[in-house]
Amino acid sequence: SSPVVIASDQSAVAVTGAVNVWPGTTGGWSVSSQTALSNTKVAVKVSGGTLGGYMFYNSNSAATYLQVFDVASGSVTVGVTVPTYVIPLPPASAANIEFTLGINHATAITVAATTTATGSSAPSTALAGFFLYK
Secondary structure (H helix, E strand, O other): OOOOOOOOOOOOOOOOOOOOOOOOOOOOOEEEEEEEEOOOOEEEEOOOEEEEEEEEEEOOOOOEEEEEEOOOHHHOOOOOOOOOEEEEEOOOEEEEEEEEEEEEEOOOEEEEEEOOOOOOOOOOOOEEEEEEEO
């Protein structure tokens, strides 16, 4: 290798930015474990927050739909209250995702699992999995 010579008439160069940014043990996602998610509404977070991802197994032979509401659990009537968004889960399969920045919810994060995107019927077998949230 060749030596590098820096001219003595150069001014200092400022360096900014994060140094040693590694995952830590604090500040990450919280977990809402759901071992029997069905058409009964569940409060993942009772106040405003961010949905960061999910992992669910759908053992049913038909698609099952995760209805997600930005509404307090007490104000949700599954099949009547329009979900903020719906996550379809394919039949007999697992589905998972982590949203890099998350999906913000101003009021709360409430969920239910049904046989149609906006209906109220329970899947034959409840879903098992978890939500990530802050």
